[in-house]
Structure formats: structure tokens, C-alpha cells
Amino acid sequence: MPDGISQEVLRILYGNPCRKLDDIPKEARELSEKENFDLKAYAMDGVTSEEQTRPKRIVRIGAIQNSIVLSTSEPIVKQREAIHERVGKMVKCASMCGVNIVCFQEAWPMPFAFCTREKQPWCEFAESAHNGPTTRFLQDLAKRYNMVIVSSILERESEDRGETIWNTAVVISNSGNVIGISRKNHIPRVGDFNESTYYMESQLGHPVFETQWGKIAVNICYGRHHPQNWMMYGLNGAEIVFNPSATVGALSEPLWPIEARNAAIANSYFTVAINRVGTEVFPNEFTSGDGKPAHKDFGHFYGSSYVSAPNGDRTPGLSRVRDGLLVTQVDLNMCRQTKDKWGFRMTQRLDLYAKSLSEAVKPDFKAQLVREKHD
Numbered sequence: 001m002p003d004g005i006s007q008e009v010l011r012i013l014y015g016n017p018c019r020k021l022d023d024i025p026k027e028a029r030e031l032s033e034k035e036n037f038d039l040k041a042y043a044m045d046g047v048t049s050e051e052q053t054r055p056k057r058i059v060r061i062g063a064i065q066n067s068i069v070l071s072t073s074e075p076i077v078k079q080r081e082a083i084h085e086r087v088g089k090m091v092k093c094a095s096m097c098g099v100n101i102v103c104f105q106e107a108w109p110m111p112f113a114f115c116t117r118e119k120q121p122w123c124e125f126a127e128s129a130h131n132g133p134t135t136r137f138l139q140d141l142a143k144r145y146n147m148v149i150v151s152s153i154l155e156r157e158s159e160d161r162g163e164t165i166w167n168t169a170v171v172i173s174n175s176g177n178v179i180g181i182s183r184k185n186h187i188p189r190v191g192d193f194n195e196s197t198y199y200m201e202s203q204l205g206h207p208v209f210e211t212q213w214g215k216i217a218v219n220i221c222y223g224r225h226h227p228q229n230w231m232m233y234g235l236n237g238a239e240i241v242f243n244p245s246a247t248v249g250a251l252s253e254p255l256w257p258i259e260a261r262n263a264a265i266a267n268s269y270f271t272v273a274i275n276r277v278g279t280e281v282f283p284n285e286f287t288s289g290d291g292k293p294a295h296k297d298f299g300h301f302y303g304s305s306y307v308s309a310p311n312g313d314r315t316p317g318l319s320r321v322r323d324g325l326l327v328t329q330v331d332l333n334m335c336r337q338t339k340d341k342w343g344f345r346m347t348q349r350l351d352l353y354a355k356s357l358s359e360a361v362k363p364d365f366k367a368q369l370v371r372e373k374h375d
Contacts, residue, residue, distance in 0.1 A: 015313030018042035021097075021329060028096035035089050037066075038324030041097060042315045044307065045331035057332035059213045061240065061270070062094040062102035062147075063305045066323045067278030072111045076124045080109045084137050090325050095145035097327045100174075100213040103150035103242040105276040105305075106221045107167070109134045110154060112246045112276065115192035115298045116286045123198070126156035129170045129181045143176035148211045150218055152244040154198075155181070165199045169218035169244065171209045179209045184220040185229055191251055192288050192298050193222075206232035214239040214332050221245040224259045224273070227266065234267035234345075239332050243273045248299035249320075256304060257317070264308035268338045268345065270330055277303035277323060310338035 001009070010017065021041035032039035045058060069082035087104065094102050106112070113122035127134060134153050142149045148171070155168035167184035183202030187195050206229070208217045217233035217240075224230070224243050233241050243260050247253075260273035278301055285294035304317040307328040318324035339345050359365055 015309070015311065016047050018044055018313065018315050018328075019046055021327065024097050024327070028093050031089065031093045031096070032325065035086075035093075036323070037090060037093075038319050038322050039093065039097075039327070040316065040318060040324065041327035041329075042307075043329040044309050044313055044315065045329055045334075047311065047313070048331040048334045049337060051333060054333060057214065059101065059240075059330055059332055060097070060099045061272055061307060061328045061330060062091075062097070062099035063272050063274045063307065063318070063326040063328070064090050064094070064102060064104050064108075064324070065274055065277045065303045065305045065318055066090070066105065066108060067276070067301075068111050068280055072113070072280060073283050076121055079111070080125065080133065083109050084134070086323075088137070088141065090323070091141050091145065091147070091149075093325055094327065095147060097325075099147060099327055101148040101150070101211065101216065101240070103218075103244060103272060103274055104152060105274045106152045106244040106246040107154055108152055108244070108276070111280045111282070112298060112301070113280075113282065114195045114198055116282050116284065117194050117197050118284065118286075119198075123154075123156075123165065126154045126165045128158070129153065129155045129168050130178055132156075135170055135172065135178065138170075138172050139176040139178070142172045142174055146174045148172065148174050148213060148216070150216070150242050150244070152218070152220060155183075166202070167195070167199050167220060169220055169242075171211075171216070171218070174212060179211070180207060182207050182209075182218040182220070184223065186223045186226050188222040191290065192248075192286070206236055208233060208236040208238045216240045216242065218242050218244065219263075221247065224263070225255075227263070230263035230267055230271075234269055238267075238269050239335050240270045240272065240330075241267075243271060245273065245275045246301060247275055249302045250299050253302055253304075256302070257306070257314075260306070261308040261312065261314050264310055265312050266344065268310045268335050268342070270310065270332075270335070271308045272305075272328075273308070274305045275303050276301040277319070277321065310334050311341075
């Protein structure tokens with residue numbers, strides 16, 4: 001296909017081309033090569049208009065996808081510490097690249113063991129969101145690198161809260177303080193995703209966290225399939241919504257490039273879709289309840305992390321098979337400018353849907369279905 005035509009096809013499919021960042025230091029490139037992870041860096045701020053009453057609000061977002069480091073049969077603490085060490089180097093690289101906010105994949109300090117339905121030893125990965133080993137490790141990095149960090153973990157609440165386990169994202173300020181937590185609102189029950197064996201749906205709603213670099217929210221994994229979930233973070237003022245995920249190619253890969261991008265368009269904010277990468281093999285066989293033979297792995301986690309903008313532009317994705325850091329420079333002024341251009345919030349008709357939804361949750365709800373009348 002001739003260059004001119006191919007560029008136009010790419011524009012139609014993926015939006016305006018992203019500019020490659022040219023100020024990534026040599027040391028960051030060398031670190032990524034030494035540690036064997038992808039480093040890609042783009043800018044999406046070129047189409048944002050200059051404003052007379054507001055300065056540009058330039059933010060660099062980091063998205064990190066990683067594979068596990070040790071075998072799943074190794075001791076729990078060793079597995080977690082090995083991942084900490086690995087990802088800590090990637091956070092250092094993000095700092096070299098000027099990243100202000102970084103987010104990891106879902107349940108990043110552990111294998112995604114929820115396919116097994118085994119409680120031991122996997123529940124031992126659960127830790128306190130406020131003072132567990134992963135949060136303490138990241139608090140130090142957040143202060144050292146002046147960076148907001150979004151960390152998705154398996155959380156265990158305190159004894160006075162029943163030691164309940166949750167799928168939780170911890171938001172750590174660049175001061176090192178924990179700003180707050182968000183939990184997974186929608187829990188899958190499909191294929192090997194047996195997560196309700198371990199934790200249930202969040203009761204925290206759709207919190208948005210105000211940081212030095214904008215208002216952010218976390219829509220964990222399966223919540224990306226629910227448009228209302230995305231919508232509520234927008235209603236609460238989010239400018240960047242992270243989607244830390246763990247999903248496999250046989251199930252969801254055709255959906256992956258579409259859902260977070262659609263959410264960015266519909267809600268006039270930036271979305272950051274992050275998926276883990278690699279194939280994780282477990283000691284014991286398990287079944288999926290679908291008639292297929294017992295197996296020891298979940299399938300391939302296909303990475304492909306990317307960022308989408310409110311105007312529909314998106315970055316190229318990270319690798320399907322390698323660990324990686326994606327650095328994306330954005331101008332948060334695009335959020336309001338897109339609202340002004342398209343008027344989605346103004347034309348949203350929340351009153352109409354509030355009335356319909358209040359009826360839909362009633363036990364005697366009847367669908368508004370019109371049938372042809374025959375004489």
C-alpha cells in the first residue's frame with residue numbers, strides 16, 4: 001500500500017499519529033535493553049489547542065506490563081520480592097523518562113492464580129493496602145522519584161474488618177502517602193476466571209483521586225466491559241482512568257483495543273489499558289467447567305498495553321510477549337476541549353436513564369418492547 005494511503009488508513013483506524021518522544025535519555029534506553037523490557041514513548045498533546053485562560057497541563061503517564069519472575073512453585077515471599085526487584089528497575093526507568101504517574105497491571109506482585117480455585121498458598125499473597133510489603137516498597141519509590149503510583153494488589157483487610165480479601169488498587173501520592181484505595185466493581189465468572197472464589201464486588205463506588213498531576217481513577221480489569229462503570233468515574237471528575245488488567249488472548253484479545261478507547265471517547269478522559277504478559281504455569285491441574293481437558297496454565301496474557309485520548313487517538317501498544325514500559329505525554333486540557341467540541345456531557349440525558357434504571361432494578365420490571373399488532 002502506498003505511504004500516503006497507508007497513513008490515511010492508520011489515521012482512520014487509530015486517530016492522529018502519535019509523535020515519538022525525542023527526549024528519552026540514553027541511560028533509560030540502556031537500562032531497558034540491559035533488563036530486557038520494551039521502552040516506547042509517545043506524545044499525544046499535539047492536537048490540543050492553545051488556550052488563553054489556562055496553561056497547558058502536561059502530564060507524562062507510565063504503564064508497566066510484566067511477567068512473573070520465578071516459578072509459581074517457589075515460596076510466596078521469594079516470588080513477590082523477585083517481582084518487586086524487577087518492576088522497581090522499570091519504575092526507575094520511568095523516572096528517567098520524566099513520568100509523573102505510573103500504573104501497573106492487575107495483581108502485579110503475584111501470579112494470577114485465581115484460575116486454580118485453590119486457597120493455599122495463593123491467599124498468602126494478600127496484604128494490607130496501607131502497610132503491606134508492596135505498599136511500603138512503592139511508598140519509597142514514590143517519594144524518591146516524585147511520582148504518583150497506582151498499585152493493583154490482592155488486599156487483606158485488618159482483623160477488625162474480618163481479614164476479608166479484595167481485589168484492590170492502592171493510589172500512592174508522590175509524597176509517599178497513601179491517598180486511598182479503589183476496588184474491583186465487577187467480578188468475572190467466565191472460563192478460568194474463578195475470581196469470586198477469592199473476593200467479591202467492591203462496596204466503595206467509583207472514587208476519583210486528586211493528585212498533583214490531575215484527577216485519576218482505577219477501573220480494574222473486568223469493569224472495562226461495563227460502560228456504566230466507566231461513566232461513573234467520568235461523572236466523578238476523572239481525567240485519567242487506569243484499567244489494570246489480566247486477560248488472555250483466547251478470551252478477549254479482539255475486544256482489548258476497542259473497550260478502553262471507546263470509554264475515552266464516551267467520557268472525555270484519557271484511558272490507560274494495562275495487561276499482564278506471559279504464560280503462568282501452576283503446580284496442579286485445574287478445569288474450566290467447560291468440558292475441556294484439565295490444564296496447568298491460564299493461557300497467554302498478551303500484554304499490548306496502550307493509552308487512548310478523549311478525541312479517540314491512541315498510542316501503539318506494547319509487545320504481546322515482552323515486559324514493557326509505555327511512556328505517554330498528554331495535555332489534560334484536551335478533556336475539557338473535547339467536552340466543548342462534542343457536547344457528550346451536555347447531551348448525556350442522565351435524567352432519562354436514571355428513571356429507566358430505577359424501573360429496571362425492580363422485580364416486576366417489564367421491558368419497553370413494542371410488538372406488531374395483528375387484526
